[in-house]
Amino acid sequence: RMMSQVSIVVPILTAIIGFFASQALERSRQAEVRETERRKEQRQVITRQLNELYYPLYWRTVQDDAVWQLCCAGGAKRSLLPINQQAASQIREFLYKNHEQILLLIDSHPNLLRNGDEPENSVKAFVDVLQKYRSHIAALLALRAVGDPRMPGDIPNNPFPYPYEFSRIILERIRALESQRESVGGRRWLALFGSNFAAPSRVE
Numbered sequence: 001r002m003m004s005q006v007s008i009v010v011p012i013l014t015a016i017i018g019f020f021a022s023q024a025l026e027r028s029r030q031a032e033v034r035e036t037e038r039r040k041e042q043r044q045v046i047t048r049q050l051n052e053l054y055y056p057l058y059w060r061t062v063q064d065d066a067v068w069q070l071c072c073a074g075g076a077k078r079s080l081l082p083i084n085q086q087a088a089s090q091i092r093e094f095l096y097k098n099h100e101q102i103l104l105l106i107d108s109h110p111n112l113l114r115n116g117d118e119p120e121n122s123v124k125a126f127v128d129v130l131q132k133y134r135s136h137i138a139a140l141l142a143l144r145a146v147g148d149p150r151m152p153g154d155i156p157n158n159p160f161p162y163p164y165e166f167s168r169i170i171l172e173r174i175r176a177l178e179s180q181r182e183s184v185g186g187r188r189w190l191a192l193f194g195s196n197f198a199a200p201s202r203v204e
Contacts, residue, residue, distance in 0.1 A: 132163040
């Protein structure tokens, strides 16, 4: 009789254990699927930030810095190229259009500026630099609008200096985003440039 009872209980216990084990496995599988989806969505958001905002923004600042160093830093007397009036006008036109594209990138993607859950003070520091950049460009365009050939830096006690940390901060944010993307299974693109890859150092 004991064996008969055991033969009845064991299958029931086996079925119960199997049921709970199956439930646990299903919950684990669902959790894994959710985590995979979360990582995928995070990669997609970061990739969009980089491709639509930070990469083009950085390359625009590289162009601006290169032309500035070659032709404009220190004024015409210290230019590395012979600059006549026509050439100077063409260079200014190139720089103005480049600045316009930089501002357009920023204005078109305000939702892509923030790097995930970064601290509020980090966001504020970046926004402060953007405001300085915008003010400098506004001052530059205002001077040109009234026919004044000076740069904002030529004005005594210039209240709107160019934020020289602009390119560096953008590159730092690219590296932070790429690090985040790498942590969720993505690829670090700027690592291809090696450890010596750095933002241009723009000086007057």
